[in-house]
Amino acid sequence: RQRWRADGRALRKLPVHVGLVVTEEEPSYADMASLVVWCMAVGISYVSVYDHNGIFKRNNSRLMDEILKQQQELIGLDCSKYTVEFANQDKTGQVLNCQSTLKVLSPEDGKADIVKAAQNFCQLVAQQQRTHTDLDVNVLDNLLSSTNGFPDPDLVLKFGPVDSTLGFLPWHIRLTEIISLPSHLNISYEEFLSALHHYAACEQRWGK
Amino acid sequence: MSWIREGELTIVERFCANIIKAGPMPKHVAFIMDGNRRYAQKCHVERQQGHSQGFDKLAQTLRWCLNLGIQEVTVYAFSIENFKRSKEEVDGLMDLARQKFSRLLEEQENLKKHGVCIRVLGDLPLLPVDIQELIAQAVLATRNYNKCFLNVCFAYTSRHEISNAVREMAWGVEQGLLEPSDVSESLLDKCLYTNNSPDPDLLIRTSGEVRLSDFLLWQTSHSCLVFQSVLWPEYSFWNLCEAILRFQMNYGALQKARDSYMEERRRQQMERDQDYVTRKLQQEGCVSHGDSRRRRTLLQKCTAMREERIQGFLQALEHKRADFFERLCTVSA
Numbered sequence: 234r235q236r237w238r239a240d241g242r243a244l245r246k247l248p249v250h251v252g253l254v255v256t257e258e259e260p261s262y263a264d265m266a267s268l269v270v271w272c273m274a275v276g277i278s279y280v281s282v283y284d285h286n287g288i289f290k291r292n293n294s295r296l297m298d299e300i301l302k303q304q305q306e307l308i309g310l311d312c313s314k315y316t317v318e319f320a321n322q323d324k325t326g327q328v329l330n331c332q333s334t335l336k337v338l339s340p341e342d343g344k345a346d347i348v349k350a351a352q353n354f355c356q357l358v359a360q361q362q363r364t365h366t367d368l369d370v371n372v373l374d375n376l377l378s379s380t381n382g383f384p385d386p387d388l389v390l391k392f393g394p395v396d397s398t399l400g401f402l403p404w405h406i407r408l409t410e411i412i413s414l415p416s417h418l419n420i421s422y423e424e425f426l427s428a429l430h431h432y433a434a435c436e437q438r439w440g441k
Numbered sequence: 442m443s444w445i446r447e448g449e450l451t452i453v454e455r456f457c458a459n460i461i462k463a464g465p466m467p468k469h470v471a472f473i474m475d476g477n478r479r480y481a482q483k484c485h486v487e488r489q490q491g492h493s494q495g496f497d498k499l500a501q502t503l504r505w506c507l508n509l510g511i512q513e514v515t516v517y518a519f520s521i522e523n524f525k526r527s528k529e530e531v532d533g534l535m536d537l538a539r540q541k542f543s544r545l546l547e548e549q550e551n552l553k554k555h556g557v558c559i560r561v562l563g564d565l566p567l568l569p570v571d572i573q574e575l576i577a578q579a580v581l582a583t584r585n586y587n588k589c590f591l592n593v594c595f596a597y598t599s600r601h602e603i604s605n606a607v608r609e610m611a612w613g614v615e616q617g618l619l620e621p622s623d624v625s626e627s628l629l630d631k632c633l634y635t636n637n638s639p640d641p642d643l644l645i646r647t648s649g650e651v652r653l654s655d656f657l658l659w660q661t662s663h664s665c666l667v668f669q670s671v672l673w674p675e676y677s678f679w680n681l682c683e684a685i686l687r688f689q690m691n692y693g694a695l696q697k698a699r700d701s702y703m704e705e706r707r708r709q710q711m712e713r714d715q716d717y718v719t720r721k722l723q724q725e726g727c728v729s730h731g732d733s734r735r736r737r738t739l740l741q742k743c744t745a746m747r748e749e750r751i752q753g754f755l756q757a758l759e760h761k762r763a764d765f766f767e768r769l770c771t772v773s774a
Contacts, residue, residue, distance in 0.1 A: 256694075285698055340702060343662065345709075348626050351607040355621040358611045365611035370604045395694045396687060400662045400702060407600060407655040411666070435651070440522025 237274035240426055245433040248388040250279035252409070254401050255417055256393030260284050262292070264417045266299035268390075270307050271425050273333035279383050280335050285399035287339030296337065334383070340400040342379035347404055350376035380405060388432050390425075392417035410435050443544045444591070445555065446504040454678050458509055461682055464689040467642035469513040470506060471664070473656055474499060476648030476672030483672070489533045494674040496541060505678055507555075507589060509685070513638055515592040517656045521564060521601060535569060538595070542575040549582055556588025562634035563597035564605070565765075577769035592638060599658035606632035609758055618754040622717070623747055626706060631755055635660055643688045647673045647680075663699045665691045714740060 241247055253268050265282060272280045282289050282296070289296055354376060357363040385405045389398065391413045398406065412428050414420070450458055474495055481491030499516060506514050519538070524531060545552070545559070552559070561576045568576075576595070609632045613619035630636065640660045646653075649670035653661070667684040671677070718739050722732075 285702070340705070344626050344629075344659065347603065347607075347659075348624060348629060351610060351629065352621055352624045354607065355611050355614045355619070355624050358614045359621050363611075365608050365615050368604060368608045368611055370600045373604045373607055374600075394691075395698070396665050396667060396691050397663055397695055397698070398661075398666070399698050403658040403662045404600065404603065406653060407598075407658055408652055411651045411653075411668075439525070440520050440654070441525045 237271070238276060241274075241276035244429055247276055247429070248386075248432060249277070250281070250384050250386045250388075251277050252281045252283060252386040252389040252401060252406075253417075254389050254391045254398060255282075255284040255289075256391060256395035256397070256399055257416060257418070258286075260288050261418050262289075262296050262299040263303070264420050265289065265296065266303040267307070267422075268417065268420060268425060269300050269335060270303045271422055274307070275426075275429070276332070278333055279386075280333060281338050281380070281383070281386065281402075282335070283338045283401045285340055285401075287341070290337050290339040293337055300335075336380065336383065338379065338402065343400045343403050346377055346379040347373075350378070374404075377404060385409065388412065388429075390414060390428055392420070408437070408439075443541070443548065444500055444503065445507065445557065446501045448504060450505075450508050450678070454508075457678075457682055461685055461689075462510065465692045466509065467511060467665075467685065467688050469515070469639055469641045469643075470511055470684075471515040471517075471641035471644045471657055471661065472499075472502070473517045473644070473646040473654065474673040475646055475650055477674060479648060480672040480674040488530060489537075491674060492534060492537055496537065498674050498676050502676060502681065503591065505681055509681075512588075513590040513592070515562075515594065515635070515638070515641060515657070517594045517597070517654075519563075519595045519597070520655065521567065521596055521598045522655065524567070524596075535572060538572055539575065542572070542579055545579050546575065546582070552583055552586065556586040557583060558586040558590045559583045560590065560592045560637070561595050562592055562602070563595045564601050565596060567596045574769050577766040581766055581770055590638065592635065594656065597634075598655040599653075600655055602634050603629075603659055605634070610754075613754040613757070616754075616757070618757060619750055620747075622713075623750055623754075625710065628751060629659075632758065633659065640664060643667065643684060645669065645681075645684045647671055647676060663695055663702065665695060714743065717743060 251272055253265065253272075255265070269280055269282065350373060354363065354368060354373075358365060380402065385407070386402070386409045389401065389406065389409050389411045391398070391411055393416060396413070398411070410432055412431055414424060414428060449455075477491035477495040478488050479491075480494065481488045484490075503514060519534060523534070559579050561580055565573050565576060606629050610619060610624050610628065614621060635657070641657065641664050643665045644653075644657065644661045645667050647669050649668070651668045653666075665688045667687050669680055669684065671680050718736055721739060721743075722736065
């Protein structure tokens with residue numbers, strides 16, 4: 234159990250928000266749950282799960298159950314230290330020592346969310362509470378709601394044979410490193426950790 | 442012509458091209474031309490040399506695209522973030538731009554012969570005025586050519602582009618041309634700088650980096666993304682073929698994903714329209730949802746009116762943009 238945290242600390246840099254993007258047609262709840270649990274065990278604060286058919290989102294509770302089960306199995310006794318807060322659930326009672334937050338996303342959190350923000354702003358303009366010149370990059374960024382409270386993803390782990398993000402948070406991934414893995418089915422912790430090492434080696438220049 | 446290398450493919454290249462062209466081909470390819478500076482370091486030359494070689498490689502790549510029948514190319518030439526670089530480097534890049542756009546204007550006959558339409562996309566007022574004027578001349582001179590299209594993103598980021606599109610729609614509402622409910626994904630598409638182009642089928646980034654760096658984020662949501670480790674100034678015809686092969690391998694899955702996305706989008710728009718009509722009918726005091734003829738008529742009427750508003754708005758937007766370029770040209774005349 235100690236090794237998870239040590240593995241995280243051994244990395245030159247650890248992503249703050251990881252997007253787990255599945256491009257395969259048949260998602261596996263068990264494997265996705267493992268990935269989520271590994272993320273939080275290693276110390277990643279924000280995790281999002283995405284598939285372009287919205288399967289995980291529609292079957293949210295099944296995924297949650299699987300995650301709780303894996304948490305027990307994989308983390309065992311230290312369960313209380315590694316609890317996950319489920320951002321989309323209206324879970325009353327904040328869990329103490331909350332280390333990670335999870336969001337389950339689908340295409341409606343991408344372009345559709347930008348359009349919703351645009352509509353809301355235009356409504357304010359119609360009511361003369363705003364003018365069009367009020368809208369800049371920061372204002373629009375603040376109007377988006379799909380990732381409330383989450384920083385932009387630093388890393389996307391993309392699973393499956395399709396070389397595309399398939400609509401995953403287009404606005405938010407402007408600087409995201411996109412690392413591809415062949416499949417999420419029967420994914421091993423070693424493969425997961427290796428991808429994190431790959432991420433740690435990326436050099437960001439920020440345009441400079 | 443300096444922007445597009447003259448020359449045909451070699452026999453071997455042509456052989457390869459014919460094989461590749463047997464499969465689906467991208468109609469629009471986008472490039473993040475990364476690696477000029479690392480190339481310069483590797484060859485122990487000045488950064489400016491690296492950028493200059495990078496431009497030459499662009500000219501060569503455009504030639505290959507034309508040879509392969511790829512009609513539209515979009516390139517990331519200068520990001521708003523790149524203004525953060527040293528004054529020396531930024532000035533050097535601006536000088537390169539001055540040089541290349543001036544050269545372009547000298548080659549108008551060639552542009553006409555090849556039918557090249559040049560568009561420059563970005564927050565152009567951020568650039569030195571003389572460069573804006575050169576750009577305006579190049580864009581206006583070639584705007585009616587339609588054999589092939591080169592879109593140069595200059596002083597561009599995707600977030601600025603998307604925000605600008607939303608701002609334009611808000612302007613439309615302010616002008617009384619649009620209703621807030623007219624705002625939709627498809628309308629936003631039409632307000633982007635890229636509104637005259639189909640989405641890129643293929644996005645290629647060189648130099649081994651695996652991120653999008655604020656380039657065409659909206660337009661490439663369902664594009665084939667290919668990351669290649671070769672440095673841009675060393676890009677070869679074979680690298681391009683490799684990228685196209687990846688596109689071909691992804692073709693079926695991406696078509697399917699795009700189609701289902703569009704279907705879902707249409708369904709949601711239909712749902713919104715039906716809700717709107719239901720509310721309108723309730724307002725009119727029509728109790729029954731069974732009056733399907735009334736429903737259909739109302740739906741048709743609302744859709745038609747919305748279409749009319751949108752056309753009016755898009756025309757106004759087109760005028761605003763043409764005006765911007767024309768004013769720059771009269772200044773320099």
